[in-house]
Amino acid sequence: MPNVIQLADVHKTYHTGEVDVRAVRGVSLTIGRGEFVALMGASGSGKSTMMNILGCLDRPTGGQYLLDGVDVSELTREQLADIRNTKIGFVFQGFNLLSRTSALENVELPMLYIRDHLHHHDITERATRALQVVGLADRADHHPSQLSGGQQQRVAIARALVNQPALILADEPTGNLDSRTSIEIMGVFQKLNDAGITIVMVTHELDIAQYTKRNVVMRDGCVVSDVLVSKRLSAIEELQRLEQDHQAVQLTA
Amino acid sequence: MRFFATFRIALRALRRNKLRSVLTALGIIIGVGAVIAMVGIGNGAKAQVDAQIASLGKNVIIIWAGNVTSGGVRMGQGNAGTLLMRDVEGIAQEIPGVVAVSPEIGLGGRVIAGSQNWNTRMLGESPEYFTIRQWPFMAGMSFTEQDVRGATKVCVLGKTVADQLFGDEDPIGQVVRIWSVPMVVVGVLAPKGMSVMGTDQDDVIYAPYTSVMKRFLRTINLRAINVQTTSQDLLTPVQRQIEALLREHHHISPPKEDDFTVRNQEEIAQMATATTKVMTLLLAAIASVSLMVGGIGIMNIMLVSVTERTREIGIRMAVGAHARDILLQFLIEAITLSSLGGILGIAIGIGVAKTLSALAGWPTLISIPAIVVAFLFSAAVGVFFGFYPARKASQLDPIEALRYE
Numbered sequence: 110m111p112n113v114i115q116l117a118d119v120h121k122t123y124h125t126g127e128v129d130v131r132a133v134r135g136v137s138l139t140i141g142r143g144e145f146v147a148l149m150g151a152s153g154s155g156k157s158t159m160m161n162i163l164g165c166l167d168r169p170t171g172g173q174y175l176l177d178g179v180d181v182s183e184l185t186r187e188q189l190a191d192i193r194n195t196k197i198g199f200v201f202q203g204f205n206l207l208s209r210t211s212a213l214e215n216v217e218l219p220m221l222y223i224r225d226h227l228h229h230h231d232i233t234e235r236a237t238r239a240l241q242v243v244g245l246a247d248r249a250d251h252h253p254s255q256l257s258g259g260q261q262q263r264v265a266i267a268r269a270l271v272n273q274p275a276l277i278l279a280d281e282p283t284g285n286l287d288s289r290t291s292i293e294i295m296g297v298f299q300k301l302n303d304a305g306i307t308i309v310m311v312t313h314e315l316d317i318a319q320y321t322k323r324n325v326v327m328r329d330g331c332v333v334s335d336v337l338v339s340k341r342l343s344a345i346e347e348l349q350r351l352e353q354d355h356q357a358v359q360l361t362a
Numbered sequence: 363m364r365f366f367a368t369f370r371i372a373l374r375a376l377r378r379n380k381l382r383s384v385l386t387a388l389g390i391i392i393g394v395g396a397v398i399a400m401v402g403i404g405n406g407a408k409a410q411v412d413a414q415i416a417s418l419g420k421n422v423i424i425i426w427a428g429n430v431t432s433g434g435v436r437m438g439q440g441n442a443g444t445l446l447m448r449d450v451e452g453i454a455q456e457i458p459g460v461v462a463v464s465p466e467i468g469l470g471g472r473v474i475a476g477s478q479n480w481n482t483r484m485l486g487e488s489p490e491y492f493t494i495r496q497w498p499f500m501a502g503m504s505f506t507e508q509d510v511r512g513a514t515k516v517c518v519l520g521k522t523v524a525d526q527l528f529g530d531e532d533p534i535g536q537v538v539r540i541w542s543v544p545m546v547v548v549g550v551l552a553p554k555g556m557s558v559m560g561t562d563q564d565d566v567i568y569a570p571y572t573s574v575m576k577r578f579l580r581t582i583n584l585r586a587i588n589v590q591t592t593s594q595d596l597l598t599p600v601q602r603q604i605e606a607l608l609r610e611h612h613h614i615s616p617p618k619e620d621d622f623t624v625r626n627q628e629e630i631a632q633m634a635t636a637t638t639k640v641m642t643l644l645l646a647a648i649a650s651v652s653l654m655v656g657g658i659g660i661m662n663i664m665l666v667s668v669t670e671r672t673r674e675i676g677i678r679m680a681v682g683a684h685a686r687d688i689l690l691q692f693l694i695e696a697i698t699l700s701s702l703g704g705i706l707g708i709a710i711g712i713g714v715a716k717t718l719s720a721l722a723g724w725p726t727l728i729s730i731p732a733i734v735v736a737f738l739f740s741a742a743v744g745v746f747f748g749f750y751p752a753r754k755a756s757q758l759d760p761i762e763a764l765r766y767e
Contacts, residue, residue, distance in 0.1 A: 166680065166761050187684050194682020205677050205764065209378060221367050222682040268681070 111178035113276050113307045114140040114163065120171030121158050121330075132158040134330035135172070140309065145302040147318035148311045150327035157280075159327065160311050164197055164278045165189045177275040194222050198269025202281035204261040206253040212264045213249040216240055219272045239267040243297055259290035266297055270306075277301070279310040283317050289351060295320040296344030320344060365694075368687075372695035375667070376702075386663040387703030389656025390743065394704050394736045397649040398711025401732045403718065404645070406725035408638050415631045417554045417563065419495035423589040423601050425449075425608070426623045444621040445584040449611055453589060457603045459596040464491035465571050466586040469578055473567060475527040475538045482523050484540055484567040486574030487588075492518075492551075494590040502534040502549030505570050513572040517545040520564040521553040538567075543577055545569060597626040653739060656703065657747035664696050664751035675755055676763025689756035696748020697741055704740025708733050 121133040132155045140146055150156040161167035162174060165181055168189070174182050177196050184192065193199075198219075206215045216236040220227055227235075240246045243263040253261050262282060269277050279298070283291035291314075299320060302308055310321060318324050319342045326334035376383045427445040447465060454463045467486040472479055489504045491497075505516045517538065524533050533547045545567075554563040575581060591600045601624055608622055609615070668675070675688055712728055719726040 161761055164680075166764075187686075190679065190682050190684050193680060199680050201764070205673065205680075207674055207677065210374075218678070219681040222678070222684070222687060272682075 111175070112139050112141050113144070113177055114138065114309070115175040116172065117174075118172040119162065119169045119174055121155075121162060121167070122170045132330055133162070133169070136327075136330075136332055137172075138325065138332060138335075140307065142307055143302070143305050145298070145308045145322040146310070147321040147324045148309060148327065149313060149315075149318055149324060151313070154327040155330035156311055156327050158330075160278065160280055163276075163309060164199060165192045190222075191224065194219060194224075195272060196275045198266075198272065198274040198277045200262070200265050200269050200277065200279040200282045202284040204253070204258070204265050204285070206261055206264055206268075208253055211250045211252055212240065212245060212256065212267075213237065215253070215264055216267045216271050218268060223272065235271055236267070239271040240264070242270060242301075243267045257290075258286050259293055262286065262290075262294050263297060266294075266301075270301070275307065277306060277308045279308065281312055282310060283312070283314065289348075291317060292320075292344050292347050292351070296348065299344050316342075365690075368691050368694050369698070371691055372698045375671075375695055376699060382663065383699060383702075386659050387656070387699055387706065389652060389659045390700050390703030390740050391656075391707040391710065393649055393652030393656055394707025394740055395710040395714065396652065397645060398708050398728070398732060398736055399714040399718070400641075400645050400648075402711070402715035402726040402728045403724055404638060404641055405727035405729055405732075406719065408635065409727055410725055411634045411638070412631075414556060415627065415634060417495075417557070418627055418630065419497075419588075419590065421591045421594055421597060421627065422494055423591065423597060423604065423624060423626045425587040425589065425604060426625075427583070427585060428621060428623065444612065445587060446582060447584070449608060450584070450587055452607050452611060453587065453604055456607060457600060459591050459593075459600050460589055461592050462490035462494050462590040464488040464494060464588045465584045466491075466588060467571050467574050467579065467581075467583075468585050469541075469574065471540050473523065473527065473538050473540045475533075475536060478527045480523060480526040482520075482565050482567060484517070484569055484574065484578075485585075486571035487568050488571060490590075491568065491588060494588050497554065498552045500550045500552045501532070502547070504549055505568075510570040510572050513570060513576045515543060515545045515573060515577065516548045516569065518549040518551060518568040519547055520551050520566040520568075522562055522564040523567055524550045540567070541578055545573075594628075597628055601626050649739075653743050656700070656740075657743040660696055660700055660744065661747040661751060663699075664692060664748055665754070667695070668692065668751050668755040671755075672758065672763045672766040675758050676760050676766065679758070679760035680764060685756040688758075689752045692752035692755045693745065693748050696752065697744035700744030700748070701737065701741045704737045707740070708736055711736075 116136055116138040119133055119136045120131070123130040123132060134155075136159065148156050148159060158167070162169050165176065166189075168184075169182055172182070173180060176192065179192070179196075181189065181192055207218070213233070213236050216239050217232050220232045220235065237246060237249060240249055243266050245260060245263050245267065248256060248260060253264070256264065266277075282298075283294055286294060295317060298308055298310070302322075308321075312318055319338060319340070321338060322341060323337050324334070325332055425445065450463055450465045453460060464487045468483055470481075470483040472481050473484075488510060489506055492499075492504050500521065502518075504518060505514070509516050519527070519533055519538075527533065527538065528536065533550055536547050537544045538547060539545070551564070557563045589600070589604065591597055605620070605624055609620065612621055614620060678688060715726040715728060718724060
């Protein structure tokens with residue numbers, strides 16, 4: 110089985126104005142199936158550009174990118190859209206749900222753009238199952254404005270899952286959430302990863318990165334550190350500890 | 363993406379901004395509504411004119427004595443006294459394709475029957491006149507060739523005159539007096555209604571032309587000649603031949619102007635419908651302007667909508683929408699907006715036409731082709747003015763669109 114992500118000397122240079130901006134300067138990286146990687150770095154380190162390239166939203170200006178065994182470096186705009194549709198699930202910092210559209214319909218969205226059309230019943234059934242996985246089946250007909258931040262992010266994760274992609278790409282998924290909800294969301298990711306789904310997550314929060322299996326750090330467009338997480342945190346345990354602390358505070362008070 | 367799903371998305375987007383959608387479609391609604399209403403009224407008027415033209419008779423050519431302009435002076439038609447019986451005989455005998463000819467001579471006056479009297483006019487004609495004008499009898503029958511030869515004192519009443527003089531009584535066999543001359547009523551004509559000129563065609567008495575000539579006017583000058591041809595195709599050739607014949611009879615050669623006027627039924631119809639044509643053109647101009655304005659409104663609001671929904675477009679592209687899917691989504695939205703406007707406009711137009719016809723008593727005729735054309739046109743406006751915003755949406759860069767606040 111091929112690796113999910115295989116980058117070979119990938120470059121990205123923006124030609125804006127008179128100065129060329131070299132955002133990514135030769136990154137080689139391999140991410141295997143079932144991995145859970147945190148991509149880290151300060152702003153301006155090139156991690157956002159990297160994220161766009163990994164997500165097939167942008168094309169590298171140099172090097173080669175194999176996604177699930179397919180060379181996507183030279184694909185057209187439309188072919189990239191099909192790759193995004195079938196092989197990648199996106200989770201964004203700002204959730205990016207369609208407002209005034211129910212949770213279920215938000216999850217159905219990627220299936221509307223599958224080239225081989227699905228039957229309407231299959232679409233609803235698959236979307237409902239994806240919502241069950243993230244524990245929101247009872248909120249299917251709620252609109253985003255009626256859901257909490259954590260719930261909205263769960264809907265977004267369900268949407269990312271629904272086309273059974275090879276890779277889930279999460280861009281600062283906990284950036285807009287409080288610490289407790291962040292841990293809950295990391296719990297969802299850990300559960301999905303345990304089920305064999307490959308996840309790449311961009312974050313700048315060190316403690317959140319501790320829930321992943323591998324941390325890749327970028328600076329000035331290059332990978333400067335690539336280590337396995339030695340003391341990996343479990344979201345379930347962390348939540349239990351929070352609960353105990355909370356009760357302790359209540360007892361002393 | 364499926365068409366139906368796209369259509370649903372478009373409908374939802376429009377429903378989300380109900381007031382805005384209605385205001386945007388207003389240009390189309392008013393334009394289409396005005397056109398449907400005006401076309402309905404115009405068609406009704408045209409149908410009325412057509413019926414009046416048909417009431418002239420079948421394949422009719424009319425020759426009036428005198429010219430509309432004679433020697434630079436406008437003359438009243440029919441009073442020039444230049445048409446004679448030998449012109450009538452010439453037309454009947456020398457011109458092929460003529461089936462019936464009736465000389466016409468007329469006078470106005472008071473007609474008296476018993477204690478009733480009525481101001482009307484009397485026209486002298488030949489019995490063929492009723493064939494030329496396709497005019498059936500309600501009661502009795504026409505005077506005959508024998509009556510013409512003997513200049514007998516018989517007459518046929520128009521429906522209005524019969525009603526005024528006799529009411530419910532049977533007029534056949536009764537005597538009416540005109541200019542103190544007693545005339546026996548032999549027939550009553552079926553009603554024909556309004557003429558093209560707006561006069562009551564039933565307010566008339568017909569008598570043999572010889573009777574009118576000898577017993578009333580003591581003249582040999584005719585007012586007009588009515589001619590019927592065998593077919594419609596012959597109207598123009600026969601008309602030319604009549605003109606040539608009359609010029610010969612009247613010794614008219616080029617620099618001299620004709621002392622008669624010839625018109626065939628088609629020409630009269632064309633004159634009557636000329637105003638309708640101008641009105642139709644005007645309508646088309648108004649319609650295109652209002653549809654254009656409506657279209658620009660749609661384009662404007664679609665551009666706003668694309669900007670407002672940049673993030674949505676980004677999300678759709680991120681999950682796999684092709685540029686084509688986005689283009690289709692916004693195009694369908696624009697078409698839906700304009701065709702809904704069109705449908706509403708059609709409904710309002712029909713309503714206005716019906717109300718006007720009820721209030722003012724104008725006839726209206728709602729034509730299906732006009733409705734179909736109006737609908738297709740409004741949909742086409744959506745395609746034309748929706749394309750640019752839709753294309754703009756489809757060309758967005760997904761990264762930029764997702765970052766848009």
